[in-house]
Every structure is written in structure tokens, then in C-alpha cells.
Amino acid sequence: MATTVQRWTGRETRALRQALRMSIRDFAAHLGVAERTVSKWEAGNGTVQPRPEMQAALDTAFDNASGDAQQRFVSSFRPDERRSAQAxxxxxxxxxxxxxxxxxxxxxxxxxxxxxxxxLSECLGWAPTAADVTRWELVAVPPGDVLLALDRLKGLPSGVDGDSSEPDHLAGLTAVYPSRSEFSAHLPADQLLNGARQVRAVGLSLNMLCQDYADRRWRDLMTGGATVRCLFLNPASLAIQARELEEGFPPGQLSALTKLNIETLLRIRDRLPGDLRNNLQLAVYDETLRFNVVLVDELCVAQPYLAERRGVDSPTFVIRCRQAGLYSVFEQIFESQWQRGQQV
Incomplete structure (x- = not known):
């Protein structure tokens, strides 16, 4: 049995922050909101309820907390106050x-x-976004009122009998975004990576992993047992020079960015306990750049590199692991390039 918060208010938010032993600043960064937002929630105590999307973010923060932190959260309420946190x-x-x-x-x-x-908004009384739906399907747990709403949607099935999934011809393809920036808006790095057990990535500079995900969160992942392998395009390679020319970057710009990202992960690795440093492995390769592939447990984010189009503007595909699907294709691309790469 575990605890779930039916509806977050400023009171529960403050209790969670204190249970995690975080300052307002750190807790705001943990959730990806401004410090003043957290302060406003807490000042309102039980009268202020964060927006629906933040309710989901708080659910995720609680679910990812250690057992000790969850127990501290529950213990901070008197027995008669625990109706909002039921087993x-x-x-x-x-x-x-x-x-x-x-x-x-x-x-x-x-x-x-x-x-x-x-x-869904017609049943809920509040308006979820397409980004909310995507996060609930891929990484986050759908709120209880959303699950209840499924039973009320006329003409839609209320159960999940059988083993149905996406049509066979999609081979695990779950979502397509016109650009990486649109993908990141729908599924930010923290939503994609929080709680991951295995992360494998190959690409150019891997900005989504190195620039959009905080150092502290990487340390939390790996101290929790996650393994990470990142394969960068060699900053000194002819391939990266060719890509700079193709995308219209000044000579050396992509190379410098890639070096910076590698140094960022090396710094994170150096700060890990000695017995955990092997959980973060880095390598470089020198080949024509074709795909940026990020494999997070059983989810794959794949992006082709197109001629005369910058990586951030290229289409992005989200793929689930399934038998005889596309996931295994991109997994093989990663593993093959990893074997040919040079360890850093």
C-alpha cells in the first residue's frame, strides 16, 4: 500500500518540499517552476490549488521520492488531516x-x-492540453479524475481488455512532431528522464540531455541505480565540420558546444561515488551523422538529420518498444555505433 494525494494544495506542497528537505529554490527547480510560484502556493496553505498540470508534476515528484521522504510527508499530518493522502x-x-x-x-x-x-475537458471541468495527454500516455501517471472520465465518455470503451495497442503497421510509432522544439514542449526532458533505469543516446551534441536536464537530476538518477551511455559526434572529426557547413554554423561552433556537453557529463561522473562512476559511460564517434536516438527504458525518441535543416527543426518520432517494431531498429543503430565508438 502507498500514499496518493487526491488534490494538492499549498499545505501538501509545503509538506512535500519539507519531506524532500529542499529549499524553496531547489524545490522550484525540481518542479520546473518559478520560486515565487512555490511561495504563492505555500502562502495560500489549504486554500490554493496548483493548476492541473502542476498537480500531475507534484504527483510525479511524490512518486519519485524515496520511501523515507514519503513517510516524512505522511507523518507531517495529523491522523484527522490525512484524508487527502489515502492508502x-x-x-x-x-x-x-x-x-x-x-x-x-x-x-x-x-x-x-x-x-x-x-x-476530456467536457467531462473534467478543467482543460487538459495535448501535451498533458502525451505525458500521461508516455511517462506520467494520469490523474484519477481523468481515469474516471474515461468511463463517462460516450461511445468510448471503458476497459482495457486484451492486449490492444497501436495498429500493426505503425510498428510502435506513438507520436510524430514536426520539430524537436515542438517535441520538447510536449515532453520536456525531466518528464522523459525522471525515474529512468536505462538511458542510451547517440547523436551530435545531445543538447536535450546535457542542456535541458539538471546536473543534480543526473546524479539522482545514477545514485538510484540508473545506467547511462552517451555517444557524441567527435568534436575534432571531419563529420562535425561537415555538419557545421551544412547547417550554416560558423566553423567550430558545433564542435565547441559538443565539447562543453561532454565536459558537463564528465564533471557529473567525477562527482559520483567511485563505485557508481561506471554507471555513466561516454564515447565519441566519427561517422556521417544520420540520426539522433535517445532510448529511455522502453521508449525511443528518434530524429533524422536532414540536409540543409538544423537538428532542432527536424521531425521527431516517439516509438514504444514492441515485438518486431521500430524500437529494435533504433536500438541496433545505437548498439552498433557504440561498439565502434571511442570511450572518453
């Missing part, structure tokens, strides 16, 4: 089932995340 069955299997149910319900209706968000 319910939990576990990764239930989270997976919740995500599957939401995704399968949407797909059975033939709706895009945007249209499904509109349909």
Missing part, C-alpha cells in the same frame, strides 16, 4: 495500466491528443 494500491504495473488505458481509449476513438484533450 491505495500502487506500483509500476498500475501506472503502466493507467497509461495504457488512456492511450487505448484515445486510439479506439481515432482521436489525436489535441482532440482527445478537448473531449
Amino acid at each position: 491505495t494500491p500502487s506500483g509500476s504495473n498500475l501506472a503502466v495500466l493507467a497509461r495504457q488505458r488512456l492511450r487505448q481509449t484515445r486510439e479506439a476513438a481515432g482521436l489525436s491528443p489535441e482532440d482527445f484533450a478537448i473531449l
